[in-house]
């Protein structure tokens with residue numbers, strides 16, 4: 194039986210794509226190999242968001258090239274965000290690659306795997322859903338992005354926003370529930386854009402429509418969603434998160450900068466005041482909500498004052514989690530062509546450290562407030578009598594427990610807190626479903 198190996202870089206969307214490709218290849222009679230040295234087909238699922246991720250893919254391709262030159266008999270496929278509309282340059286650099294596939298375009302790889310199929314069915318085989326690998330699963334609901342922030346490569350590589358039909362998404366979630374999944378995370382680059390492009394029976398559907406559908410799916414205990422975009426976040430979606438029991442009160446809303454001039458330069462499409470209004474609305478409905486954000490430091494032209502405004506916003510808002518990255522110019526973007534990468538490396542690094550310290554302080558204080566509280570944890574794994582899972586706000590929680598708790602909702606009392614995780618003891622095991 195031929196074997197394949199998939200190496201996945203980057204975001205949750207890529208993880209979901211890799212699982213779906215794996216399920217498709219297995220359906221064709223292939224088996225998955227944990228090591229690429231045993232594989233007949235090696236797939237690299239790439240990420241372009243940062244240069245570092247591309248460099249890792251190049252390193253692996255050079256390694257595969259050496260093995261091929263030493264007589265290795267295997268095929269190589271490259272998929273994901275590094276594969277744009279044109280691959281001429283990459284093909285010249287890496288002639289060992291047998292097939293290139295853009296994000297969500299699985300056909301070229303399946304054809305390489307020896308299957309000719311009718312592609313008239315649209316996006317891959319709609320009935321080929323990923324096989325769950327644990328109690329949580331990612332479900333892409335909207336592909337691509339229409340926002341074109343100046344620094345971002347995603348719209349150029351993943352294309353325009355395309356929502357999956359409501360029935361298809363809910364069928365996939367039912368399939369996951371039947372195979373042991375208890376929590377789904379709905380994915381989109383801007384997940385609240387879900388439904389904008391739907392027509393016919395699905396016209397008017399939005400993310401809240403999916404949440405309402407998930408409430409009716411037996412076996413699913415929780416739903417999350419990633420990544421939010423402030424301008425697309427309607428009151429209806431916020432109300433659905435507040436009102437529907439399965440939807441976790443947990444938002445990841447990248448702000449990127451706390452300065453209006455910088456937000457305009459980034460072409461983010463909102464002001465600081467508009468961002469803060471959305472956060473206020475969320476907190477008015479869900480006072481204990483967990484909020485995460487993303488920040489870019491050292492974007493082109495970022496002055497000390499602009500950076501200080503970002504720090505001030507973060508101090509005002511008190512996020513549970515702050516993901517911070519230093520600006521990395523991406524060829525092909527508007528910023529790469531038109532905005533000079535003029536913030537010195539050491540300034541970027543110093544600003545990065547300021548935000549990281551702010552995150553540690555803010556997350557530490559928020560987690561400390563959970564001490565002695567009872568929180569509900571969905572147990573994801575157990576190792577030597579220690580269970581690990583997540584609270585509704587996404588906090589990682591560790592406590593002593595048996596492996597039979599995996600997949601169960603358990604009430605625990607928080608006994609210790611760091612910025613990164615909570616320690617707890619079991620209050621009483623409670624099987625909710």
Ligand code: SF4
Nearest residue numbers: 338340341342345382
């Ligand atoms: S919203 Fe902006 S940063 Fe996010 S994926 Fe779209 S273009 Fe990129």
